[in-house]
Amino acid sequence: MKLPHQKGMVIWLMGLSGAGKSTISNLFEEQLNESGFFSMKLDGDEMRKGLNYNLGFSMDDRAENIRRAAETAKIIASNGVIVICSFITPLNGHRTIAKNILGGMYFEVFIDCPLDICEQRDVKGLYEQAHNNTLKNFTGISSAFERPTTPDLILHTDNFTAEQCCDQLYNAVKNKIADNA
Template identity: 90%
Template sequence: MKLPHQKGMVIWLMGLSGAGKSTISNLFEEQLNESGFFSIKLDGDEMRKGLNHNLGFSMDDRAENIRRAAETAKIIALNGIIVTCSFITPLNAHREIARTILGDMYFEVFIDCPLDVCEQRDIKGLYEQAYNNTLKNFTGISSAFERPENPDLVLHTDHFTAKQCCDQLHNAVKTRIADIS
């Protein structure tokens, strides 16, 4: 069954821990629902508790984490559902995995936030653990994060509120999600 008035697509939010990916994803889903669209969120933390529970944080495991998430998102989007993915996605090679799997359904959003701001927002204490070497392979500290080469959209969460970023995202994708045929 195809959902009326919408096209399936995958909106892939990436950035450092604490950049605002999940916050924007939650607000965006609310905004989509209020506008009459149906969407599903896939969150990196939640995926690692379930489908990807057996993966660690080596580069190979991170690549497999993204591959599984992209394959899952593809199945959902092919059914006409808008999927918002919130994954750190640290390397350009990982983003290429998602882009290759998702093709034209892929819309890449870089949640750009300086490391010091992400550290200030860290309610889980992950950055402190990484600096104390009790948390290994932490992106941005002991594991690389490459700035995306050509994202479809960049949201600066250190300059704009989460709501303003959500509005920017909605404006960027609204013509792509509406099925006017």
């Protein structure tokens, strides 16, 4: 079944923990729904509770986490749904995995926020645990995060509100998701 008036697409939000991926994802889903588009979110934390429960945080497991998420998003987007993915996606190699699986359906969004601001926003206390060495392989502290080399859009959550970033995202993709045929 193809949904009327929209094209399936995967909007892949990436960035450090605390950068604003989930907040923007939630706002973006609301904006899409209010505009008459049907969307679905895939969140890294939620995927790790279910489909990816058996994966750790080694580089191989992180790559497999992204591969499974991209394959899942591809199935959903192939049915005309707009899929909003929120995954840290720390390495350019991980992004290449997603791009190769999703092809032209992939729209990469880097949620750019300085590490010190992400640490200030840390409601879960993860950065503190990472600094105290009680949380191993934490992206940005004891595990690498590579800046994306070719994102389709960069949202600066340190300079703009989540609502402003959501508007920037919507304006960047609205013509790509609308099926005017």
